[in-house]
Amino acid sequence: MTRAAVVSTLSAQRRWRIVLARDRRYDGAFVYGVRSTGIYCRPSCPSKRPRRAQVTFFSVPEVAERAGFRACRRCHPAQANGTDPRVATVRQACQLIDAHPDEPTGLATLAGAVGTTPHRLLRAFRSVLGVSPRQYRDQRRHDRFKTRLKEGRKVSPALYDAGYGSTSRVYERTHAQLGMTPATYS
Secondary structure (H helix, E strand, C coil): CCHHHHHHCCCHHHHHHHHHHCCHHHECCEEEEECCCCEEECCCCCCCCCCHHHEEEECCHHHHHHCCCEECCCCCCCCCCCCCHHHHHHHHHHHHHHHCCCCCCCHHHHHHHHCCCHHHHHHHHHHHCCCCHHHHHHHHHHHHHHHHHHCCCCHHHHHHHHCCCCHHHHHHHHHHHHCCCHHHHC
16 A cells, blocks of 8 residues: 555554644645644644644645745745755755865854844754764865875875865874875875
8 A cells, every 4th residue: 555545544543643643754745734823834843732622634735825825934845745844954055164165154144144133043964963063164174175185195185185284283183084194094
């Protein structure tokens, strides 16, 4: 039996229990609309739960929109099925960090470039990747440094190519990250 067939056989009571549990497995399988607000959401939406009497279930977002509901701004149910909007934000920020490895980008600048607030970007990074944007940038720089050393470059050119501004920045953390000095690693 296909997923669509399984979802179409779900009773309204079962769908309501899925909404109450905020079960992400059913994101993209159906949406629910709240008549009092005129908004429709994914089953996993973090918004406050409405009263059951105000809820209507729809198989796809397009049907909810034709019924006069608009998409929730927290869970973005009209986007691709099951995708967390924070993932797209983090992916875009990572691409900016990777595209400009030599430029130390502050959190506020990075957040402005991806269209969110610094606090939300930091929370999204920690939620999606488990690290902050700075930790991500530092790790990517360290990975580039290790790659340069493996290619046979000398330590000084490798550290500047990787985006470090001085040798002290490399040596203060490298022993903990590499377990040895850069010269020994190469």
